[in-house]
Amino acid sequence: MVTSTPKNKFEFVSSAALPTQFGLFTIHGFVEVETQQEHVALSYGQWQEGDTVPIRIHSECLTGDALFSTRCDCGAQLQKGLQNIVEHGSGVLLYLRQEGRGIGLLNKIRAYKLQDSGLDTVEANEHLGFDADLRDYAICKLMLETLKVKNVALMTNNPKKQVALTQMGINVVSRTPIDHGLTEDNRKYLRTKTEKLGHQFDLHLLNNGPHK
Numbered sequence: 425m426v427t428s429t430p431k432n433k434f435e436f437v438s439s440a441a442l443p444t445q446f447g448l449f450t451i452h453g454f455v456e457v458e459t460q461q462e463h464v465a466l467s468y469g470q471w472q473e474g475d476t477v478p479i480r481i482h483s484e485c486l487t488g489d490a491l492f493s494t495r496c497d498c499g500a501q502l503q504k505g506l507q508n509i510v511e512h513g514s515g516v517l518l519y520l521r522q523e524g525r526g527i528g529l530l531n532k533i534r535a536y537k538l539q540d541s542g543l544d545t546v547e548a549n550e551h552l553g554f555d556a557d558l559r560d561y562a563i564c565k566l567m568l569e570t571l572k573v574k575n576v577a578l579m580t581n582n583p584k585k586q587v588a589l590t591q592m593g594i595n596v597v598s599r600t601p602i603d604h605g606l607t608e609d610n611r612k613y614l615r616t617k618t619e620k621l622g623h624q625f626d627l628h629l630l631n632n633g634p635h636k
């Protein structure tokens with residue numbers, strides 16, 4: 425019987441220098457073989473195998489990351505994540521192409537329209553026939569293996585990211601909140617994430633926090 429060799433689900437493609445306004449990063453490209461979905465990791469500085477490396481797992485948000493939207497906190501978190509890494513002197517940002525918590529850009533716009541008429545971010549996803557969060561973090565394993573990172577200091581308010589890393593054998597040494605980007609436009613959205621999606625957002629900040 426002829427059996428085909430199982431292919432890797434994800435592959436590393438190439439790396440290159442990426443100067444940014446925060447400092448000189450290296451960008452590493454990865455692909456999900458079956459879907460050809462492309463993802464990137466940005467690394468900064470150097471470490472020894474076994475060191476604890478600060479990392480941020482960031483899900484794509486075109487509107488927040490590139491178009492200055494204040495409906496969410498993504499743009500501010502992306503900036504703060506990169507700044508924290510540079511201030512620390514080393515670290516990695518995993519930029520995952522999971523737009524709209526995995527439903528895609530156009531469905532996120534449909535979800536936004538439903539939120540404009542009163543639904544919250546979870547109800548809007550469900551109204552469209554999606555689970556509240558469709559994200560899969562499996563590619564992080566290859567990204568971190570490629571960059572020789574085993575122990576991480578994770579910047580997130582999302583406990584699912586911590587659980588996913590632990591399940592793939594990455595040692596999450598610490599979790600640091602990344603409470604940036606709260607505005608009047610996204611206070612309700614962040615409250616829903618805290619109440620319904622288990623986000624560990626600082627409740628005092630959420631209720632009284634500065635408008636940014």
Ligand SMILES: Nc1nc2c(ncn2[C@@H]2O[C@H](COP(=O)(O)OP(=O)(O)OP(=O)(O)O)[C@@H](O)[C@H]2O)c(=O)[nH]1
Pocket residue numbers: 481482483484485486496498501522523524525526527532535536539545549579580581582585602617623
């Ligand atoms: N479906 C949907 N997705 C949204 C909405 N607002 C933002 N998003 C997406 O939510 C994701 C946010 O990702 P992350 O920045 O990793 O945030 P997170 O899961 O809240 O976790 P941390 O920021 O690490 O605490 C991005 O993919 C956004 O595009 C929304 O109203 N509906």
Ligand SMILES: [Zn+2]
Pocket residue numbers: 485487488489496497498499
């Ligand atoms: Zn966003």
